[in-house]
Amino acid sequence: xxxxxxxxxxxxxxxxxxxxxxxxxxxxxxxxxxxxxxxxxxxxxxxxxxxxxxxxxxxxxxxxxxxxxxxxxxxxxxxxxxxxxxxxxxxxxxxxxxxxxxxxxxxxxxxxxxxxxxxxxxxxxxxxxxxxxxxxxxxxxxxxxxxxxxx
Numbered sequence: 001x002x003x004x005x006x007x008x009x010x011x012x013x014x015x016x017x018x019x020x021x022x023x024x025x026x027x028x029x030x031x032x033x034x035x036x037x038x039x040x041x042x043x044x045x046x047x048x049x050x051x052x053x054x055x056x057x058x059x060x061x062x063x064x065x066x067x068x069x070x071x072x073x074x075x076x077x078x079x080x081x082x083x084x085x086x087x088x089x090x091x092x093x094x095x096x097x098x099x100x101x102x103x104x105x106x107x108x109x110x111x112x113x114x115x116x117x118x119x120x121x122x123x124x125x126x127x128x129x130x131x132x133x134x135x136x137x138x139x140x141x142x143x144x145x146x147x148x149x150x151x
Contacts, residue, residue, distance in 0.1 A: 034058065102135075
């Protein structure tokens with residue numbers, strides 16, 4: 001009976017191939033557990049007015065995911081989420097209610113800006129997701145009813 005003689009010259013290529021396979025597997029992007037738009041746009045808002053928009057969140061998993069919170073920086077106006085927390089059943093949609101409140105003192109000209117919100121979930125693979133919120137604040141009406149000048 002002949003014994004198989006293992007060639008040491010095969011060890012390095014085989015180990016390299018296995019290492020490459022493991023690295024490729026670890027680097028492979030996972031599908032999103034939650035689908036949501038990257039950006040939402042509010043219709044132009046008058047100074048001091050609160051506007052609401054619904055954002056669809058789709059659960060792509062077979063498990064219930066809980067939307068537990070939201071944080072945002074206030075820029076020219078403030079954005080925030082209301083009616084939290086809530087559950088998103090497997091393979092279903094739920095709506096995240098986003099509110100934007102324009103500043104009471106508006107600009108002289110329409111001003112467009114954006115804030116970034118972070119939405120938090122109880123899912124291990126999707127703890128947080130970013131959402132850009134764009135909005136336009138209309139000019140304040142002059143106190144005497146005259147149109148604003150171009151200066």
